Amino acid sequence: MYADNEKLKDLLKSKIGKAPEKPTKELYQMVIDSDVEIVVRLAIVYSSLTISMVRKNFGEGLGASIKKLNGGKKNDELDNKVMGQASDDIKLTSGSLIEISRLPGFVLETKVMGEVISKVESELLCRAYINMYLGDDPLDKDAKDKFGISLISLF
Numbered sequence: 001m002y003a004d005n006e007k008l009k010d011l012l013k014s015k016i017g018k019a020p021e022k023p024t025k026e027l028y029q030m031v032i033d034s035d036v037e038i039v040v041r042l043a044i045v046y047s048s049l050t051i052s053m054v055r056k057n058f059g060e061g062l063g064a065s066i067k068k069l070n071g072g073k074k075n076d077e078l079d080n081k082v083m084g085q086a087s088d089d090i091k092l093t094s095g096s097l098i099e100i101s102r103l104p105g106f107v108l109e110t111k112v113m114g115e116v117i118s119k120v121e122s123e124l125l126c127r128a129y130i131n132m133y134l135g136d137d138p139l140d141k142d143a144k145d146k147f148g149i150s151l152i153s154l155f
Contacts, residue, residue: 009154059083082125107126108129
């Protein structure tokens, strides 16, 4: 995960002022709810991974996150907009990159190997995506913890 540290620093200092001893749920929630640019870069290491496998797993995780943040209501149309346009013809090899960025204006942009495959403006979608990494049940707890430590260091 990569973030606009200056904007994050301004956000945190304006809302909290003083650094907590360790990352808190409220700290993560501020980032989830904000409009600060964050990029998640996924480097493919498994050479037999296909776009349809990524689409299915990503859709399940994002769908659950949208449902959680949307009062228990699913929104398949919204979660399908992120990876739904990725062609099955795209070949993922070891070293391929998938970048999903939350851009200012609550825009979620997906790139596969440098090619933009979707750009969706939705506050709910952006919040749900970042929630997958910084929420209560993160996809990668270690990445969340490291991001939290870097948040504290911004103070």
